[in-house]
Amino acid sequence: GAGVSQSPRYKVAKRGQDVALRCDPISGHVSLFWYQQALGQGPEFLTYFQNEAQLDKSGLPSDRFFAERPEGSVSTLKIQRTQQEDSAVYLCASSLVASGSYNEQFFGPGTRLTVL
């Protein structure tokens, strides 16, 4: 079946522009995660949804970052007034169940954001 998809795959933005990154999770997956991966680093957690509820947004670096999942399926990560330090790969992941000790997260291919 289809995996997690993300669009666009690549995005170039001028400093100060707003961007929106889309994630389509695996159908039926309850949980959805956003991670930020800087060059040469491991992914860092941004935020987590269970269905349409945003249960954890502790990793969002500033109030310029906003995520939503209004119908409990597709999610959008929005970054306002982009800065150069926002340049990174943004990974989306989904998992089937709400929680549990073994709750494999399936990752999408990521969106590479470059802010000039």
Next chain:
Amino acid sequence: AQKITQTQPGMFVQEKEAVTLDCTYDTSDPSYGLFWYKQPSSGEMIFLIYQGSYDQQNATEGRYSLNFQKARKSANLVISASQLGDSAMYFCAMREGNFGNEKLTFGTGTRLTIIP
């Protein structure tokens, strides 16, 4: 303190040899899960293996096994009979707690290169 430490930035291994990728972790929660992911140059994170803190036996999945030493807080990944397709970044990750905390904390990764 880093929650996940991967001390090998890069490793070169001859094809068909076994390789061990190191991972140590830090948590005070008695319930946690440890994951290994592979990230090829395409960027997608591929789940390899999982070990729960209460699991009595080391996890195995095909050519992958996890050398789990709880007292030492280490969870090293062993790849047997390495193949050229194993060349990639490898990340160790931890999920703390059993329910409610779903986010993964990743290490900085190890770049594995298999030499023909």
